[in-house]
Amino acid sequence: MKYNIAVIPGDGIGPEITAEAVKVLEAVGEKFGHEFRFAYADMGGCAVDKHGVPLPEETVAVCKASDGVLLGAVGGPKWDKLPGHLRPETGLLGIRSALGLFANLRPAKLFGELAAACPLKPEIAGGGFDIMIVRELTGGIYFGERGRETDANGMESAFDTERYSAYEIERVGRAAFRLAQAKRLCSVDKANVLETSRLWREVMHRLKEEYPDVEYSDMLVDNAAMQLVRDPKQFDVIVTSNMFGDILSDEAAMLTGSIGMLPSASLGSGTFGLYEPIHGSAPDIAGQNRANPAAMILSAAMLLRISLGLSGEAAAVEHAVSEAFAKGFRTADIMSEGCVLLGTSEMGNAIAASINT
Numbered sequence: 001m002k003y004n005i006a007v008i009p010g011d012g013i014g015p016e017i018t019a020e021a022v023k024v025l026e027a028v029g030e031k032f033g034h035e036f037r038f039a040y041a042d043m044g045g046c047a048v049d050k051h052g053v054p055l056p057e058e059t060v061a062v063c064k065a066s067d068g069v070l071l072g073a074v075g076g077p078k079w080d081k082l083p084g085h086l087r088p089e090t091g092l093l094g095i096r097s098a099l100g101l102f103a104n105l106r107p108a109k110l111f112g113e114l115a116a117a118c119p120l121k122p123e124i125a126g127g128g129f130d131i132m133i134v135r136e137l138t139g140g141i142y143f144g145e146r147g148r149e150t151d152a153n154g155m156e157s158a159f160d161t162e163r164y165s166a167y168e169i170e171r172v173g174r175a176a177f178r179l180a181q182a183k184r185l186c187s188v189d190k191a192n193v194l195e196t197s198r199l200w201r202e203v204m205h206r207l208k209e210e211y212p213d214v215e216y217s218d219m220l221v222d223n224a225a226m227q228l229v230r231d232p233k234q235f236d237v238i239v240t241s242n243m244f245g246d247i248l249s250d251e252a253a254m255l256t257g258s259i260g261m262l263p264s265a266s267l268g269s270g271t272f273g274l275y276e277p278i279h280g281s282a283p284d285i286a287g288q289n290r291a292n293p294a295a296m297i298l299s300a301a302m303l304l305r306i307s308l309g310l311s312g313e314a315a316a317v318e319h320a321v322s323e324a325f326a327k328g329f330r331t332a333d334i335m336s337e338g339c340v341l342l343g344t345s346e347m348g349n350a351i352a353a354s355i356n357t
């Protein structure tokens with residue numbers, strides 16, 4: 001089969017890690033007899049430099065013409081002082097909205113081989129865990145009305161507004177319920193205080209009647225933050241709003257040992273999606289062949305499974321990543337005693353080689 005994949009390397013370590021994901025996909029193509037055609041496009045700081053905008057129209061067109069999008073990371077100190085509409089992150093919000101992506105899936109999986117990199121005690125994290133966090137991506141307080149005011153006494157104040165429609169809650173809720181079939185789904189909110197959370201909970205409760213196979217529960221966000229470190233194995237799938245998901249998924253990321261391990265998928269109502277690591281462009285290590293490419297490679301595995309329907313191929317990539325760890329290969333961020341330190345491209349080679357064996 002032939003598949004079109006849009007690749008947006010972006011800034012910082014983005015080009016280094018996307019090169020490794022492409023390497024691994026090529027190995028998958030060779031092994032399983034698929035042809036992956038890669039169409040490259042610019043976004044973020046490099047697009048500002050080349051095209052004068054963080055998200056050129058051509059990039060949106062390349063993505064729309066593809067079966068799925070791989071994105072490295074955008075941003076860096078060089079572009080930090082630009083006005084809002086030229087900031088690299090504006091490209092990120094723009095592409096999500098141009099492609100109609102509203103559900104962000106962030107699996108937080110602790111590989112057994114990396115247990116030593118997990119900050120939790122072995123009796124809590126032993127044997128690993130596998131949590132899928134589904135974060136609403138295009139609504140809530142990050143997109144609500146905001147502003148600043150100064151009163152008659154010259155006192156400055158600022159406000160941000162959280163607004164969710166039942167429609168926005170329902171569509172992300174359905175995505176989460178579908179993922180949680182025959183598993184546990186925990187909906188996280190702050191319904192004891194926030195009106196948006198009360199509507200969130202009402203909608204989730206209506207939905208749960210339609211999904212009897214899902215073992216559903218509600219949890220307040222402060223408790224969820226605590227439960228994630230107390231007993232992460234109690235969770236299979238978590239669904240939550242944009243801001244709560246932003247915070248909880250970084251907490252879950254740390255539990256897996258390194259931010260360099262975690263992939264993500266942003267989906268709309270169908271199978272098309274944009275796949276990216278949850279970390280940023282890591283300017284502090286860019287260009288040094290030190291970045292961990294695992295999150296990017298695992299993002300490519302999610303693309304294979306969700307957008308291309310190639311579950312066996314996705315599992316082969318995930319297995320190849322585990323195998324590289326089992327052989328003791330580590331990048332600097334997850335290095336531990338007795339292991340073999342590899343650079344970004346050598347780790348990519350090791351994972352690609354595992355696919356071919």
Ligand code: NAD
Pocket residue numbers: 013072073074075076077089092259260261276278279280281282283284285290291292293295333
């Ligand atoms: P970051 O995730 O880039 O880096 C945080 C720390 O984690 C750094 O010490 C970095 O070296 C390390 N790190 C990140 N990815 C790694 C990897 N694959 N392997 C090894 N170590 C890794 O976050 P930041 O420093 O807050 O942000 C840097 C830039 O990235 C900023 O411009 C920010 O706006 C941008 N950013 C972009 C995205 C995105 O493109 N989706 C997300 C977050 C931040």
